[in-house]
Every structure is written in structure tokens, then in C-alpha cells.
Amino acid sequence: NAGVTxxxxxxxxxxxxxxxxxxxxxxxxxxxxxxxxxxGMGLRLIYYSASEGTTDKGEVPNxxxxxxxxxxxxxxxxxxxxxxxxxxxxxxxxxxGLNTEAFFGQGTRLTVV
Amino acid sequence: DQQVKQNSPSLSVQEGxxxxxxxxxxxxxxxxxxxxxxxxxxxxxxxxxxxSIKDKNExxxxxxxxxxxxxxxxxxxxxxxxxxxxxxxxxxxxxxDKIIFGKGTRLHILP
Numbered sequence: 001n002a003g004v005t006x007x008x009x010x011x012x013x014x015x016x017x018x019x020x021x022x023x024x025x026x027x028x029x030x031x032x033x034x035x036x037x038x039x040g041m042g043l044r045l046i047y048y049s050a051s052e053g054t055t056d057k058g059e060v061p062n063x064x065x066x067x068x069x070x071x072x073x074x075x076x077x078x079x080x081x082x083x084x085x086x087x088x089x090x091x092x093x094x095x096x097g098l099n100t101e102a103f104f105g106q107g108t109r110l111t112v113v
Numbered sequence: 114d115q116q117v118k119q120n121s122p123s124l125s126v127q128e129g130x131x132x133x134x135x136x137x138x139x140x141x142x143x144x145x146x147x148x149x150x151x152x153x154x155x156x157x158x159x160x161x162x163x164x165s166i167k168d169k170n171e172x173x174x175x176x177x178x179x180x181x182x183x184x185x186x187x188x189x190x191x192x193x194x195x196x197x198x199x200x201x202x203x204x205x206x207x208x209x210d211k212i213i214f215g216k217g218t219r220l221h222i223l224p
Binding site: 004031033035040041042043044045048050056058059090092094096097101102103104105106107 | 119122147149154155156157158159162202204208209210211212213214215216217
């Protein structure tokens with residue numbers, strides 16, 4: 001059971017470089033999320049997609065863009081990486097309607113030097 | 114503006130005793146509340162949830178209590194076991210809307 005798959009697991013970027021974090025889910029979920037986890041800051045929502053073709057900003061969207069390519073895939077792009085974007089990034093997905101929990105990927109540890 | 118608050122960054126509990134993790138929220142429109150557990154180098158995993166129409170939900174050693182008037186929920190773990198040592202995140206959402214997480218509480222179970 002794959003669930004939510006994130007690639008890559010680790011990445012080191014130089015300041016100013018760009019990259020795309022990939023996420024795919026096989027649970028036929030409508031909603032998908034990107035969070036970042038930083039020490040003492042918990043899980044902060046970057047972007048949210050309630051369904052294919054829709055995206056909404058979360059708490060910390062600056063410096064990021066997203067694409068909901070289809071129902072399965074939700075990618076996060078850093079156009080010009082900054083050291084402040086060093087973090088662990090988690091993708092998650094959930095169903096719609098009442099009482100549905102989110103399922104998380106294993107995370108991408110990104111370091112920007 | 115934090116909508117979900119976990120004011121205790123860490124908690125230490127003796128093995129076999131009760132662990133109580135607390136969470137407060139500010140948005141009265143939230144109607145679904147969740148607890149997640151996270152081990153290092155892994156993604157968070159769902160633990161237990163409660164709908165706003167209930168005040169208690171139990172699953173084995175885990176019980177979540179909801180006090181809507183106080184905008185407060187708590188997770189009780191009884192008895193605490195060494196494998197319960199992890200970071201616990203409280204989360205909340207409105208119907209069909211995004212899930213908002215707190216900062217987490219690191220639970221240490223002492224032998």
C-alpha cells in the first residue's frame with residue numbers, strides 16, 4: 001500500500017536554485033496539502049488543494065508555488081530557494097466530507113545553503 | 114494568528130501512568146479535531162479524532178475529550194508505554210476545509 005509518496009527524500013540546494021517536490025497519492029482523495037515542519041513551529045500549511053484544478057494559500061505560502069496536476073499529484077515548487085526554506089516538507093491527502101483524516105507522506109528534508 | 118495551540122512543548126511521564134496532552138483552539142467554526150503522532154524521520158500518523166457533536170471518543174489506550182465551551186481538547190493515554198514517546202500534534206478543521214495543526218508536544222515516557 002503506497003498511500004502518499006513524496007520524492008525526493010533528501011535534497012541540498014544552493015541559494016537561488018529552483019526545484020520541485022513531487023507528491024502522489026493512490027487513495028482517490030480529493031484534498032491534498034503541503035506542510036513544512038520546523039523546530040518549535042509545528043506543521044505549518046503552505047498550500048492546500050481541495051480538488052483537481054483548485055489551490056489555496058495556507059499560512060506560509062511566500063516563496064512557493066503549487067500545481068495540482070491531476071487528482072493524484074500535487075507538486076510544490078521553489079523558484080529561487082532561500083536558506084529560510086530549509087525545512088522538512090510533508091505532503092498529505094484526505095477525502096472529502098465528514099470526519100476524514102489526512103494521510104501523510106514520509107517527508108522531504110530540504111537544506112538550502 | 115495561531116488557531117490551534119499546544120502550549121506545552123514537552124511532557125515527561127512515568128511508564129504505566131497517565132499522559133495528558135492539551136490543546137486549545139480559537140476558531141469556533143472548527144467541527145472536527147484530530148490527534149497525530151510523529152516519530153523522528155517519519156511522517157505524522159493519525160491517532161484518534163473527535164467530532165464536535167461528541168465530547169469523548171475512546172480507542173484502546175487513547176481517549177480524546179472535547180470541551181466546546183472552553184475551546185479545549187485533551188488526549189489521554191493510559192497506561193503510557195515506552196513506544197508512546199513521540200511528538201503529538203493536535204489539529205482541527207471545518208467541514209470539507211483544510212486541516213490546521215498546532216506546534217506539537219514532545220512526550221517522553223520515562224522507564
